[in-house]
Amino acid sequence: MATTATTNQPPREQAPPSRASVGGGTRGPSLASRLGSYTGLLLLTVLFVSPLLFMLTTSFKTNFEAAQPTWIPKDPTTENYTFIFNAAQTPVLRWFANSLIAAAAQAALIVLTASMAAYALARMDFPGKRLITALVIATIFIPPIVLLIPNYVIVAELGWLDSLTAVIVPGVGGAFGVFFLRQFFVSLPRELEEAAVLDGASRWQIFYKVILPLSKPALATLALLSFLTNWNDFLWPLYVLFSPERLTIQPGLSTMQSAFTTDYATIMVGGVVASIPVLILFVIAQRFIIEGVSRSGLKG
Amino acid sequence: MTTTDVGGRASPPAAGPGAGSLRRGRGRRGAGGAVAGGGGITPYLFLAPYLILFGVFVLAPSVYVIWISLHDWDFLLPGKPFVGLQNYLNLFRPGTVTSGPFWQSMEATGKFVLFSVPLLVAIPLAVAVMLNQKFPGRNFFRAAFFAPYVLGVAVIGILWAFLLDPNIGLVNYYLDKIGIDTNVPWTTQTPWVWAALVGPTVWWTLGFNTVIYLAGLQDIPKELYEAAKVDGANPWQQFRNVTLPGLRPVLVFIITITILASANVFGQPYLITEGRPGFDTRSAIMYIGQEGLRDFRMGNAAAASFILTLCLIVISVVVFFLFRERKER
Numbered sequence: 141m142a143t144t145a146t147t148n149q150p151p152r153e154q155a156p157p158s159r160a161s162v163g164g165g166t167r168g169p170s171l172a173s174r175l176g177s178y179t180g181l182l183l184l185t186v187l188f189v190s191p192l193l194f195m196l197t198t199s200f201k202t203n204f205e206a207a208q209p210t211w212i213p214k215d216p217t218t219e220n221y222t223f224i225f226n227a228a229q230t231p232v233l234r235w236f237a238n239s240l241i242a243a244a245a246q247a248a249l250i251v252l253t254a255s256m257a258a259y260a261l262a263r264m265d266f267p268g269k270r271l272i273t274a275l276v277i278a279t280i281f282i283p284p285i286v287l288l289i290p291n292y293v294i295v296a297e298l299g300w301l302d303s304l305t306a307v308i309v310p311g312v313g314g315a316f317g318v319f320f321l322r323q324f325f326v327s328l329p330r331e332l333e334e335a336a337v338l339d340g341a342s343r344w345q346i347f348y349k350v351i352l353p354l355s356k357p358a359l360a361t362l363a364l365l366s367f368l369t370n371w372n373d374f375l376w377p378l379y380v381l382f383s384p385e386r387l388t389i390q391p392g393l394s395t396m397q398s399a400f401t402t403d404y405a406t407i408m409v410g411g412v413v414a415s416i417p418v419l420i421l422f423v424i425a426q427r428f429i430i431e432g433v434s435r436s437g438l439k440g
Numbered sequence: 441m442t443t444t445d446v447g448g449r450a451s452p453p454a455a456g457p458g459a460g461s462l463r464r465g466r467g468r469r470g471a472g473g474a475v476a477g478g479g480g481i482t483p484y485l486f487l488a489p490y491l492i493l494f495g496v497f498v499l500a501p502s503v504y505v506i507w508i509s510l511h512d513w514d515f516l517l518p519g520k521p522f523v524g525l526q527n528y529l530n531l532f533r534p535g536t537v538t539s540g541p542f543w544q545s546m547e548a549t550g551k552f553v554l555f556s557v558p559l560l561v562a563i564p565l566a567v568a569v570m571l572n573q574k575f576p577g578r579n580f581f582r583a584a585f586f587a588p589y590v591l592g593v594a595v596i597g598i599l600w601a602f603l604l605d606p607n608i609g610l611v612n613y614y615l616d617k618i619g620i621d622t623n624v625p626w627t628t629q630t631p632w633v634w635a636a637l638v639g640p641t642v643w644w645t646l647g648f649n650t651v652i653y654l655a656g657l658q659d660i661p662k663e664l665y666e667a668a669k670v671d672g673a674n675p676w677q678q679f680r681n682v683t684l685p686g687l688r689p690v691l692v693f694i695i696t697i698t699i700l701a702s703a704n705v706f707g708q709p710y711l712i713t714e715g716r717p718g719f720d721t722r723s724a725i726m727y728i729g730q731e732g733l734r735d736f737r738m739g740n741a742a743a744a745s746f747i748l749t750l751c752l753i754v755i756s757v758v759v760f761f762l763f764r765e766r767k768e769r
Contacts, residue, residue: 173675177570184567185584188643192588194610195599207608257490266483272491279498281756285704285725286749289732289742290501290508293515313493343482372592374707375725379733390594394711397598404602411595422590426583429590433648434655 192415199408206405220409229384229399232413235392239371240417242307242388247366249308251359254317259347261318262325263333276315288375295380306380307388311370317362320436324358325351361432364425371418389414505742513739520739527743538731542744544719545727546751548709552723553702556638560698561691564646568653569683582654586647593644597711600640601627604712633713633721641708645701649694656690657683692763696756703752724748 198206199220201213224232260266261273291310300306328351336346352359371389378391387395389410396410422429509527511520530536531543567585571578588596603610604626616622626636664682673681684691706725709715715722722730728748732741 174573174575177573178575181567181570181581185581188584188588191599191603191643194603198602209608209610209613253490253493256486260483260486264483264486269483272487275499276494279494279502281753282498282502283700283704283749283752285728286505286745287498287501288728289738289745290504291497292733293504293508293738294496294501296515309493310497313490313495313497315494315498318490343486347486368590372590372594374592374594375729379729390592393594393598397601397711402605402608404605404608407598408602411598414595415591418590418592419587422583422587426586430582430586430651434651 192419195408195411195415198405199412201405203403203405206403206408220406224396224406224409230392230396230410231385232389232392232396232410234385235387235389236413238304238386239388239390239414242304242377243367243370245304246308246311246370247363249312250314250317250366251363253312254321254362255352255355255359256347258318258321258325259351262322263351264343276318279315280319288379292379301380302382302386304386304388307370307373307377310376311373316436317366320362321355321358324355328354357428360425361428364421364428365432365436368418368421368429505746508738509742509746511739513737513742515736515738523739527739528747530740531743531747538737538740538744541719541722541731542724542727545722545724546748548719548721549703549705549724549748551634552637552705552709552721553699555634556641556702556705557695557698559638559642560645560649560702561695563642564649564694565653565687567646568650568657569679571650571654572657582647582651585650588644589647591644593707594711596640596644597707600636600708601712604636604640627713628716630717630720633716636712637705637708637721640712641702641705649698652694653687653690656687660686688763692760695763696759699755699759700752703748703755 194211197211197213200216200218201208201210202215202217202219205213205215224230257276261269261276295301295306295310300309332350332354333346336350341349373388374390374394377388378394381387381391384395393407393410393414396407400406510522510524512523512526513520527538530538533539571582571585604612606612606623606625606627609626611626612622612624615624624632626632660683664686665678668678668682704725705723706729709721709723710726713721715726724744725748728741728745731744732738
């Protein structure tokens with residue numbers, strides 16, 4: 141990230157030599173051990189990617205062929221897709237849309253509320269700031285499971301059971317976004333803000349004209365991670381949603397599993413539909429996702 | 441803080457606020473960080489939307505759970521009489537209807553942690569060390585190993601239930617091909633069920649730990665390796681004496697989050713083994729979900745979730761101090 145580059149400026153003379161020595165390669169591991177690692181990594185990669193490929197090809201098999209270990213369908217068909225998209229008990233496309241709405245709405249809400257809160261906590265002085273910061277950070281250590289039962293009761297009291305609201309709103313209260321953005325805001329140069337204050341800008345103007353534009357990479361990373369987390373959430377929507385047409389895709393998959401027990405070609409369609417968007421997102425924004433994860437230690 | 445102190449140096453990437461506060465200290469004069477005044481209600485207005493949701497869905501429920509656990513709280517019945525510690529006593533008293541299944545689920549969770557954590561600490565470390573070398577395509581490998589992690593547990597659950605199907609699954613097909621006993625009952629019988637839970641979990645989350653290790657490896661100064669080589673250290677000695685000590689904070693972090701993640705296992709047994717055989721692989725969270733949100737004995741489920749939480753907190757603290765001790769030696 142850009143901030144690390146600026147922090148590392150003082151020992152400038154040191155950086156180039158060490159980088160050159162890495163590129164030079166002469167002192168690297170021997171050719172044999174390199175080839176060894178390479179082969180090992182290739183084998184591992186095959187092991188890692190093949191289950192996903194098999195899921196994809198199985199989804200195009202007839203149900204008869206799904207019981208065969210063939211990698212390429214002899215008689216490829218899309219009938220599983222058309223069947224499952226139209227089944228009343230398993231409206232996969234509807235689940236897909238529900239998940240899209242829920243994940244996008246939650247990501248937007250998290251970015252909005254967390255950026256405002258993080259800005260106040262990173263850059264303003266006010267009574268109670270330490271207490272609030274401590275409380276928010278302390279909750280990172282609360283295992284989510286302990287909130288399951290009480291949150292179910294609260295959501296029921298609010299009348300949100302069996303609605304997407306229950307899937308969207310409670311997660312916005314999580315501490316991760318605030319924590320993540322606060323770190324970033326603290327590292328932004330203060331001079332820009334001071335200049336804006338001299339120009340007579342209000343806090344709100346500084347926030348959306350100076351801070352937010354400067355934070356686009358961090359905001360995008362948070363939005364991505366939030367979207368992925370919500371899209372993949374299983375436990376909570378499994379219990380708060382009941383009607384087939386209101387499910388999101390992940391709990392939907394579990395109902396497919398019980399509805400079609402060993403009709404695996406059909407079930408794999410659900411797996412493919414649930415995976416395609418996140419895998420595409422991952423391919424496009426790989427760097428953001430991996431760096432965001434390694435920077436934050438987010439656990440799904 | 442001295443820069444030469446390797447052990448204490450590299451803070452895990454996740455503990456990033458260290459970097460932030462460091463910068464702040466080094467930066468401008470003002471400690472608080474406010475530009476101008478910042479008084480009045482403005483800060484509270486910025487905080488309000490988040491704090492309301494935080495209060496309702498994080499802070500309040502973490503107290504509410506205790507209240508619920510002190511009542512005979514059946515969600516579907518109007519009366520929710522106060523029972524004091526009865527729910528807890530029931531969970532701890534042998535022979536009650538609730539204590540047996542609960543401790544069985546805790547045992548299943550413990551076994552899963554015991555089987556999965558060593559693999560999820562060791563294998564990603566090996567992969568990360570391999571990936572840390574400079575060679576063409578290493579970003580491709582990094583992405584390939586990380587890819588399964590972006591999938592939801594529901595996807596990996598249905599996928600592996602298929603791959604591990606005793607009759608038509610790919611795993612038994614290939615085992616048969618290389619001459620190993622066919623029809624291994626992966627999803628229905630011990631000890632196979634444990635492999636059916638741990639294997640897919642390693643496949644699914646290995647990339648996550650690898651990425652954290654890689655970030656940690658990049659923080660180890662290259663000069664230390666140079667020095668070790670000058671002293672004639674072979675690759676294994678370099679790993680023992682430079683890599684491992686340099687990774688210590690990252691290791692503590694990885695071990696802690698992996699234990700916590702494994703102790704929170706739910707989707708894999710729910711979808712792959714369905715708790716079988718009997719309730720042998722029903723995890724604590726599966727029990728809490730079933731008890732509280734399917735059978736609506738919420739008082740008991742709340743007490744169970746509170747006990748599970750206390751266990752998790754104790755484990756984190758123990759891991760933390762265990763590794764702190766070692767650092768001082």
